[in-house]
Amino acid sequence: MKMRRIDHVVLTVSDLEQSRRFYHEVFDMPVIDxxxxxxxxxxxxxxxxxRLQKADRDALVARKPTVGSADLCLVANDPIDAILHHLKSYYVDVIAGPVDRLGAEGPMQSIYLHDPDQNLIEIAVYENK
Structure with a gap:
């Protein structure tokens, strides 16, 4: 069996609306109805x-869905300086970076922040992309 890609990830959150706003407004992710x-x-x-879900959701979920336990890397096209400026305009604290990292496609620069539930979000920009 050969896997092709990741289709989706599910984050367990404490407040669906707050997390929806954060990911939609700060990261400009369209909401899918x-x-x-x-x-x-x-x-x-x-x-x-x-996908964002609450921990008490009555459905097929992980054994122990836990708020704030994710560590996720998002890839951006914008220069790191523009990303830092954008995050500052939304009052989002950068907790580390920019730092050099090696990702799935090669060298990249990353910054780190927490979402409203304290999930660790890495924003990466690939060199030469």
Whole structure:
């Protein structure tokens, strides 16, 4: 079996509306209206989806869905300086970076922040991309 890519990830959040606003407004992720999944907010991130759910959701979930336990890397096209300026305009604190990292496609620069539930979000910009 050969995996091709990740289709979506699910983040467990404490407040669906607060997290929806954060990911939609700060990261400009379009909200996808998914009537088939009540209690879930779905956002588009490039060719993948990020789904937000509450820990007490009565559905097929991880054994122990936990708020604030994710560590996620998002790839951006903008220069790091522009990203830093954008985050500052939304009063989002950068907790580390820019730092050099090696990602799935090679060398990149990354900055780190927390979302409203304290998930660790890495924003990466690839060199030569």
């Amino acid at each position: 998914q009537q088939t999944k009540p209690g879930v907010v779905t956002l588009r991130c490039g060719h993948q989806l990020i």
